[in-house]
Amino acid sequence: xxxxxxxxxxxxxxxxxxxxxxxxxxxxxxxxxxxxxxxxxxxxxxxxxxxxxxxxxxxxxxxxxxxxxxxxxxxxxxxxxxxxxxxxxxxxxxxxxxxxxxxxxxxxxxxxxx
Amino acid sequence: xxxxxxxxxxxxxxxxxxxxxxxxxxxxxxxxxxxxxxxxxxxxxxxxxxxxxxxxxxxxxxxxxxxxxxxxxxxxxxxxxxxxxxxxxxxxxxxxxxxxxxxxxxxxxxxxxxxxxx
Numbered sequence: 157x158x159x160x161x162x163x164x165x166x167x168x169x170x171x172x173x174x175x176x177x178x179x180x181x182x183x184x185x186x187x188x189x190x191x192x193x194x195x196x197x198x199x200x201x202x203x204x205x206x207x208x209x210x211x212x213x214x215x216x217x218x219x220x221x222x223x224x225x226x227x228x229x230x231x232x233x234x235x236x237x238x239x240x241x242x243x244x245x246x247x248x249x250x251x252x253x254x255x256x257x258x259x260x261x262x263x264x265x266x267x268x269x270x
Numbered sequence: 271x272x273x274x275x276x277x278x279x280x281x282x283x284x285x286x287x288x289x290x291x292x293x294x295x296x297x298x299x300x301x302x303x304x305x306x307x308x309x310x311x312x313x314x315x316x317x318x319x320x321x322x323x324x325x326x327x328x329x330x331x332x333x334x335x336x337x338x339x340x341x342x343x344x345x346x347x348x349x350x351x352x353x354x355x356x357x358x359x360x361x362x363x364x365x366x367x368x369x370x371x372x373x374x375x376x377x378x379x380x381x382x383x384x385x386x387x388x
Contacts, residue, residue: 198381199380205376256367262313
């Protein structure tokens with residue numbers, strides 16, 4: 157079992173719709189969770205992070221965390237063609253590995269059609 | 271700030287040759303990370319440094335890989351000898367840890383080095 161699992165996609169949504177990206181992780185002691193966006197041929201950039209169970213909203217983006225189910229998701233409202241990218245879920249493992257280490261999933265490719 | 275700087279941006283070499291990738295982190299950042307990204311395995315952490323000291327090198331695939339950070343503004347990742355399976359994009363990232371319970375801070379990635387080993 158991979159430490160962080162994501163569906164590779166592509167996930168196709170029409171412009172204006174809600175895109176829902178999902179991620180599961182295996183280490184129950186994981187402390188914090190991140191979503192990075194990576195455009196084709198570019199480097200990853202941080203979109204959101206979340207530490208506590210529940211929802212965290214930032215503009216059109218909402219991160220959701222359920223530690224009991226070991227599940228984290230990213231919702232993108234009013235999807236735009238410019239949101240088309242690969243979204244990487246990353247997890248900071250158990251505390252004794254240090255707060256700086258991240259384990260990444262392989263990413264979900266999102267395609268937003270005009 | 272110029273961001274994280276990596277060189278070269280592209281490297282094509284033949285199997286058996288030595289390859290050296292270079293990274294200059296953002297000034298003032300105290301953590302530096304080396305990642306490798308492939309389609310099959312995604313983004314994998316190879317090694318990371320804190321204040322120039324290697325903290326975790328458990329991701330380094332084998333003895334052919336080595337990394338150094340001689341000072342706060344420069345790091346190298348060396349592959350000797352290189353093999354075709356080393357072909358990937360290698361990213362360097364840096365961050366600044368402010369401390370405290372939520373001490374994770376954003377990792378800023380460089381543009382990457384695309385390595386092709388023939």
